[in-house]
Amino acid sequence: MSDFRIERDEASAPFFDAAREGRLLVRRCHACDALYPPAQATCPAGHELAWVGVAGTATLVTWTVDQGASISPELAAADGSGDVLGIVELDEGLWLHAALPGVDPAALKAGQSMKVEFLALGGGEPVPVFVPAG
Amino acid sequence: MQSGSNPLHRAAIVGLGITETGKVYGPSAADFAAEAARLAVADAGLTLADVDGLLVSSGVSGGVDIRLARQLGLRDLGLLSQISQAGSTACAQVQIAALAIAAGLATTVVCVHADAPLKPAQRSGDAYRRGAGPVATGFGGLALVAGPRNPNSGYALAARRHMTTYGTTSEQLGAIAVSQRQWATMNPRARFRDPITIEDHQASRMVADPLHLLDCCMVSNGGVAVVVTSVERARELAQPPVYVWGAAQAHPGDRMQRDSQWGLVSGAAISGPKAMAMAGVTPADIDVREIYDCYTYTTLVTLEDYGFCPKGEGGPLAESGALGPGGSLPTNTGGGQLSSFYLWGMTPLSEAVIQVRGQGGERQVPRHDVAIVSGNGGILDYHSTLILGREPR
Numbered sequence: 278m279s280d281f282r283i284e285r286d287e288a289s290a291p292f293f294d295a296a297r298e299g300r301l302l303v304r305r306c307h308a309c310d311a312l313y314p315p316a317q318a319t320c321p322a323g324h325e326l327a328w329v330g331v332a333g334t335a336t337l338v339t340w341t342v343d344q345g346a347s348i349s350p351e352l353a354a355a356d357g358s359g360d361v362l363g364i365v366e367l368d369e370g371l372w373l374h375a376a377l378p379g380v381d382p383a384a385l386k387a388g389q390s391m392k393v394e395f396l397a398l399g400g401g402e403p404v405p406v407f408v409p410a411g
Numbered sequence: 412m413q414s415g416s417n418p419l420h421r422a423a424i425v426g427l428g429i430t431e432t433g434k435v436y437g438p439s440a441a442d443f444a445a446e447a448a449r450l451a452v453a454d455a456g457l458t459l460a461d462v463d464g465l466l467v468s469s470g471v472s473g474g475v476d477i478r479l480a481r482q483l484g485l486r487d488l489g490l491l492s493q494i495s496q497a498g499s500t501a502c503a504q505v506q507i508a509a510l511a512i513a514a515g516l517a518t519t520v521v522c523v524h525a526d527a528p529l530k531p532a533q534r535s536g537d538a539y540r541r542g543a544g545p546v547a548t549g550f551g552g553l554a555l556v557a558g559p560r561n562p563n564s565g566y567a568l569a570a571r572r573h574m575t576t577y578g579t580t581s582e583q584l585g586a587i588a589v590s591q592r593q594w595a596t597m598n599p600r601a602r603f604r605d606p607i608t609i610e611d612h613q614a615s616r617m618v619a620d621p622l623h624l625l626d627c628c629m630v631s632n633g634g635v636a637v638v639v640t641s642v643e644r645a646r647e648l649a650q651p652p653v654y655v656w657g658a659a660q661a662h663p664g665d666r667m668q669r670d671s672q673w674g675l676v677s678g679a680a681i682s683g684p685k686a687m688a689m690a691g692v693t694p695a696d697i698d699v700r701e702i703y704d705c706y707t708y709t710t711l712v713t714l715e716d717y718g719f720c721p722k723g724e725g726g727p728l729a730e731s732g733a734l735g736p737g738g739s740l741p742t743n744t745g746g747g748q749l750s751s752f753y754l755w756g757m758t759p760l761s762e763a764v765i766q767v768r769g770q771g772g773e774r775q776v777p778r779h780d781v782a783i784v785s786g787n788g789g790i791l792d793y794h795s796t797l798i799l800g801r802e803p804r
Contacts, residue, residue, distance in 0.1 A: 316554065360558070374557040
């Protein structure tokens with residue numbers, strides 16, 4: 278089985294520091310006030326982006342069950358059919374691609390409420406994943 | 412638009428070369444490219460000495476670049492470039508060739524794409540799969556976990572969104588695979604020629620739910636080239652010219668945030684109407700549709716975006732049988748990338764040339780005055796459109 282894990286680098290250190298405390302960070306442009314995914318360092322206009330915390334609540338936009346090779350058993354669907362990968366819309370409006378571990382793919386509905394959890398896959402840095410809320 | 416008023420209308424496709432395609436091992440991608448170029452030039456009734464422009468496109472295996480000019484012994488080129496736009500490259504190559512010809516940069520341009528990702532002891536799918544090592548670093552690690560990890564899951568996300576928004580079903584996507592396979596049974600070049608049913612589609616293994624194996628294109632080795640020249644020269648050559656009526660690109664750059672239409676609407680919604688306006692046609696005027704079909708869903712969303720049915724009604728359209736042989740909207744008449752061969756945008760482009768010329772044999776559509784060709788790349792990130800006609804515009 279996989280012992281996949283994520284290690285931090287300098288650019289991702291603030292993100293993983295927050296993740297270890299259970300907080301999800303994204304990026305915000307001071308000039309445009311728009312939100313961007315964690316990996317983006319500058320906005321299209323070239324402005325530096327700042328880290329900003331979000332609530333970690335979202336709705337489900339779309340999802341797939343990827344039957345390709347799983348990168349970690351901790352990411353598998355409840356029925357073991359594959360890794361469920363989705364797009365969620367944060368309450369703040371930004372979309373994020375995210376793994377949806379342990380869910381029952383047949384029970385998912387577009388627009389349903391989701392919440393962030395953090396998984397330290399293989400004992401590495403914690404990764405934000407989303408699961409049904411409530 | 413007035414006849415001849417657009418510079419793009421001064422060009423025509425006069426040569427087509429297709430190598431053996433599929434699980435063909437031995438030649439490199441550059442070898443396939445060279446062979447395709449030679450075949451296309453010969454098909455046009457020209458020689459390599461007549462070529463003064465070369466636009467190359469490389470697939471996932473790499474290895475096709477501007478050095479192809481030297482491999483072919485081309486001299487005194489007025490145009491030489493590698494065009495890199497993923498699945499939307501082929502239509503863009505023809506568009507750029509036509510502009511260069513109109514501007515006097517070149518008279519006779521070979522546009523070629525070749526790829527050799529398949530190796531004898533490897534599954535086809537591995538050619539496009541990103542390997543995951545045991546340790547990933549930083550944001551790259553996040554992306555690997557979150558996906559999409561390959562085109563299959565990327566297009567599955569788009570297809571699912573269409574299903575939950577408009578009620579499109581897997582069986583309706585299957586109807587596209589079935590129609591295209593019906594065409595492929597009449598294409599000697601097609602790799603998969605046995606008819607399939609919706610039941611076969613449903614029973615095929617799930618690749619990335621909701622996409623089954625039969626929703627996905629194959630992977631092929633091979634090369635395709637076309638020769639583009641001026642309309643004046645086109646008339647003197649060996650084949651019936653296929654005239655460029657319209658050519659557009661649209662790369663939407665969707666922002667992934669609230670109210671995004673990502674997955675539901677592609678660049679085709681901009682590129683298609685633009686190309687059709689340039690050609691002076693509407694969807695009702697188009698006889699043949701050659702649509703980039705990396706997945707059944709790509710065909711569906713592109714047909715909607717081009718206006719062959721209202722948004723959200725691609726599923727019922729596919730289910731009606733309109734896209735298959737004898738249907739009202741013949742689409743992907745060679746079997747497409749799902750059933751024939753997969754050489755990116757050259758798959759639909761080559762079939763459009765065959766159909767407009769009237770050389771489709773058993774699968775020739777009766778009316779073939781105007782064809783639309785699409786190119787699509789990334790996960791619906793890049794789009795290009797050509798409108799081709801049997802008469803000059």
